[in-house]
Amino acid sequence: MKIDETNLAIIKHLRQGRRSFRKIAEALGLTENTVRNRVQRLMDEKVLSITGVVDPGALPGHRLVIVGVKLHDMDMVGAAEAFKALRGVVAVTIVTGRYDLMVLVLLNQEFDLLQFYTEEVSKVSNVQSVETFVVYKTFNIKVPYVL
Numbered sequence: 001m002k003i004d005e006t007n008l009a010i011i012k013h014l015r016q017g018r019r020s021f022r023k024i025a026e027a028l029g030l031t032e033n034t035v036r037n038r039v040q041r042l043m044d045e046k047v048l049s050i051t052g053v054v055d056p057g058a059l060p061g062h063r064l065v066i067v068g069v070k071l072h073d074m075d076m077v078g079a080a081e082a083f084k085a086l087r088g089v090v091a092v093t094i095v096t097g098r099y100d101l102m103v104l105v106l107l108n109q110e111f112d113l114l115q116f117y118t119e120e121v122s123k124v125s126n127v128q129s130v131e132t133f134v135v136y137k138t139f140n141i142k143v144p145y146v147l
Contacts, residue, residue, distance in 0.1 A: 001045040006030070010038055011048060053142035056135075061109045064090075064135040064143070067121075068099035070128040076100050079126045086120040087111065090143045099131070106146055 006028070013024045021035040028035070042048035056064040071079050076094045083092045083103050088111055090104040107113055113132065121127060 001041070001047055003047065007038055007042060007047075010035055011042070014039070014048070014050065051144055054145050055138065055142055056106060057138050059108075059145075062147075063107045063113075064138060064141075065105050065107060065113060066133040066135065067103040067105060068131040068133065069101040069103060070098070070130070071100045071126045072128045073126060074100075075126060079124060082124045082126075086116075086123065088116055088120065088146060090146055104143070106143060108147055111147055 009028050010024060013019055013027060021039070022032045024030075025032045025035045039048065039050075043050070056062055069079070069083070080092045080094055080101055083089055083101060088105045088107055090106050092104075093102045094100065095102050105116060107116060117130070121130065
């Protein structure tokens with residue numbers, strides 16, 4: 001799917017939070033139908049997802065961690081698919097550098113880091129090693145509530 005300037009402008013308006021298609025159309029000089037159709041197409045093509053997200057720092061008892069993962073072999077896509085299905089996982093990225101994957105994980109008092117490793121990461125057979133980076137404070141990060 002081609003992401004043109006109009007699609008980007010619509011996405012920027014949606015980034016600001018919940019807004020009616022009519023208000024977006026007025027701001028961009030488009031018809032409400034055009035905005036509605038473009039948003040639907042972006043969603044159908046999995047380019048855009050409209051979902052509620054939260055500031056993890058505002059959630060009492062919650063903690064965000066980043067886990068660097070080294071794999072035994074180069075099946076990075078397969079491992080990323082396995083990680084994205086684990087409880088607490090917000091996002092998985094394949095990266096360059098000393099790790100193969102970086103995994104963003106949301107934890108709370110009922111589901112802590114030890115449980116994440118023993119109950120979830122242990123399901124992924126390709127893991128050579130992990131390193132945990134505890135996030136003390138976030139700036140401009142909102143995540144879906146996955147717990």
